[in-house]
Amino acid sequence: MLTTDVPKVVIAHFAQLPSERIRSQLADAVSVDTTPFDQLDHGDHPCLIEFDTQSPAEVSRARELRQQQPRRQMIWLMPRLTIPLLRLALSLRIAQVFTLPLSPSEAIELKLLLNSDFYAPGHSQRPTHQKLRCVLDSIEQRFEQPLSLQQLAQEAGISDSRLCHLFRQQLGLKFSLYLVCRRLEAAPEALQDEGLNIASVAYKLGFSTPSHFCRAFKAHYGITPSEFKQDASKGKHSHAFHRYLQCRHPDAHLQEV
Incomplete structure (x- = not known):
C-alpha cells in the first residue's frame, strides 16, 4: 500500500506494445508512463527497459542508452537471464535485473526499489543480480575446489533457500547441476x-x-x-x-x- 505521493517511472519498451501485466503489478506503488524505446526522453524519472526478443541489437541499444544517461536509475526487464548479460548490467551499473514475467515476490521487490515509502511487511530490497553475480564469479574462480550451496550462500550474505531459488528462477538450473x-x-x-x-x-x-x-x-x-x-x-x-x-x-x- 502507498503511504506518500506516488513516484513516477517510465517503461521504455522494445515490443510494439508494453506489457499491461507489469503496469498492473506496479500500479499500487508508482505512477507508470510507457513509451517506445526509441522515443524515450532524457528525463529524471527511473526507467524500466522492457526487452522484447532480447536480441543483440536490443542489448546494444540499451547499452548505448545507459552510456548516454549514466546517472539515471535504470532497471532491465528481460525474457531470460544469461551470465554475459548479468555481467554487462553490473558493469553498466544497472540498478537491478528482473526476468519476465515477474513473480509476486519480485513485483514487491521492484516496487520497493522504485518507491522507498511503499509498505510491504516482511519484504525488503535485495540486490538480486549482485548476489547471484558474486556466487557465479566464485564458481568461475573455484569450480575445481569442493563447493557447496551453503558455503557460497553464506559468502554472498543470503540464505540457502534464496540462492537455490535464484538459480532456478534466473538461470533455469539447479545449483548442483x-x-x-x-x-x-x-x-x-x-x-x-x-x-x-x-x-x-x-x-x-x-x-x-x-x-x-x-x-x-x-x-x-x-x-x-x-x-x-x-x-x-x-x-x-x-x-x-x-x-x-x-x-x-x-x-x-x-x-x-
Whole structure:
C-alpha cells in the first residue's frame, strides 16, 4: 500500500506494445508512463527497459542508452537471464535485473526499489543480480575446489533457500547441476592432456570420484570420457547441458541431443 505521493517511472519498451501485466503489478506503488524505446526522453524519472526478443541489437541499444544517461536509475526487464548479460548490467551499473514475467515476490521487490515509502511487511530490497553475480564469479574462480550451496550462500550474505531459488528462477538450473556443468565444460580440454588419465582429470575438475565424473560426462556429452578421447566428434550435449551453455555463451551455436 502507498503511504506518500506516488513516484513516477517510465517503461521504455522494445515490443510494439508494453506489457499491461507489469503496469498492473506496479500500479499500487508508482505512477507508470510507457513509451517506445526509441522515443524515450532524457528525463529524471527511473526507467524500466522492457526487452522484447532480447536480441543483440536490443542489448546494444540499451547499452548505448545507459552510456548516454549514466546517472539515471535504470532497471532491465528481460525474457531470460544469461551470465554475459548479468555481467554487462553490473558493469553498466544497472540498478537491478528482473526476468519476465515477474513473480509476486519480485513485483514487491521492484516496487520497493522504485518507491522507498511503499509498505510491504516482511519484504525488503535485495540486490538480486549482485548476489547471484558474486556466487557465479566464485564458481568461475573455484569450480575445481569442493563447493557447496551453503558455503557460497553464506559468502554472498543470503540464505540457502534464496540462492537455490535464484538459480532456478534466473538461470533455469539447479545449483548442483550448474556446478557439475561448469566442471564438465572444462573436461574436454583436460582430457586432451596426454599426461592425465581419466581419474586424474576427475579429481582435477573437482569431482569426488572418477565414477561420478564418468557418469556425469556420459549423461551430458552422450559418450564416455574414454570414447571422447578417441573421437570427440561423436559427443552431443544433453538438454540440461545445452541450457547451461546458453546461460554461459548465449551467442554460440550449440547442438543438443
